Amino acid sequence: MSTFFSAREQAERDRALRGQIESSSLPAVVEPSPAAPVREPGPTPATGAVDGADEHLVSLLTPTSFAAEQYRGLRHLVEQFHKSARLSVLAVSSPASGDGKTTTAINLAGALAQAPEARVLLVDLDLRRGSVREHLGLGGRxxxxxxxxxxxxxxxxxxxxxxxxxxxxxxxxxxxxxxxHYELLKSPRLGELLGEARHRYDYVLLDTPPVVVVPDCRVIEKWVDGFLLVVAARKTPRKLLEEALTVMDPAKILGLVFNGEDRPLSLYYGGAEYYGEADGRLARGAGIARWLQWAKRGGDALRRQRSRRGP
Incomplete structure (x- = not known):
């Protein structure tokens, strides 16, 4: 009997050992690792934007220059409209292409963004020939x-x-x-995006297509608080400018920006030494003196329109 029980016990030991071996050969159960945190979607840092930027973006590249000072003067007027007429969404256009509207839009956005507390958004709304990317030198995919x-x-x-x-x-x-292009600009979705931008930012600058060439500006007019028209010195035909002023709502035209004019710095505050400009010439992009009177009339009309509409 003892032999029998010894054999049975040995068999049981063998079965137990085989079970241990088989269980040890099974793949280990891996505890699921905690999920990696999901990154909330949001603004991404732009690549480039300095080295490859257009040299005419004086508000960004040479903010202490005389030309940049002219955009700060324009900034001051826009800030006044922002306070008195609740202007937030501003479109920059021109009668025709090549007048400098994109350069003006970026320089004005840069001047507004120099205020540390300012929240400024620049939108390339020229869906046909948008060039903000190239002007800012934004690289990457x-x-x-x-x-x-x-x-x-x-x-x-x-x-x-x-x-x-x-x-x-x-x-x-x-x-x-x-x-x-036309259908996209008419889309209520664009109105939603601009409405969201209005609440998130103090200033929303839109670089839009030329006024006379295509109807895009008239399509988005209902979502825009005011328009700046850029006029190129010695280039924009008077008749084309008159046509541009005719097709737009006069109450929303804040004024004209006279772009590309060269004037001797000696006409301003003691000359070149005051601004450190050795050549005594004014860089492209200034000449807002003519803009002031028109802007005042446009701003008064805008304020009257807003007062009738209410907050």
């Missing part, structure tokens, strides 16, 4: 832009916004080139 946010409602405004920390500036590029 093509990122989603305004067109993408209009076509894909799942994309929020912050998903297509790029940050330029060096300039305290946020930028929305045009994005892909659409086939139906």
């Amino acid at each position: 093509q990122s989603p832009g305004l067109v993408d946010a209009i076509l894909k409602p799942a994309l929020a405004l912050e998903d297509v916004t790029q940050l330029c920390p060096s300039f305290n500036l946020s930028v929305v590029l045009a994005g892909r080139s659409p086939a139906t």
Whole structure:
């Protein structure tokens, strides 16, 4: 009996040992690791934006120059409209292409962004020939832009916004080139995006297509508080300017920016030494003196319109 029990016990030991071996050969159960934190979508830092920027962006590259000072003068007027007439969404256009509207829009945005507390958004709304990306020298791959946010409602405004920390500036590029510019600009989705921008930022600067060439500015007029028309010195035909002023709502035209004029610095505050400009000439992009009177009339009309409409 003892032999039998010894054999049985040995068999049981063998079975137990085989079970241990088989269980040890099974893959180990791995505890699931905690999920990696999901990054909230938001503005992405822009690459470039300094080295490759257009040299005419004086508000960004040479903020102490005389030309940059002219944009600060324009900034002051816009700030006054912002306080008195609640102007937030400002479109910059021109009678025709090549008048300097994009350069003016970026320089004005840069001047406004120099205030540390200011929240400024620059939007490339020229869906046909947007060039803000090239002017700012933004490198890297093509990122989603305004067109993408209009076509894909799942994309929020912050998903297509790029940050330029060096300039305290946020930028929305045009994005892909659409086939139906007019329909996109009429889309209620664009109104939603601009409405969101109005609440998030103090100033929203729109670089828009030329007024006379295409109807785009008239389409977006209902979402814009005011327009600046850029006129190129010795270039913009008077008849074209008159046509541009005719097709737009006069109450929303804040004024004209006379762009590309050269004047001797000796006419201003003691000459070149005051601003450190050795050549004594004014760089492109200034000449706002003619803008002031028109801007006052446009601003008064805008204030009257807002007072009738109410807050």
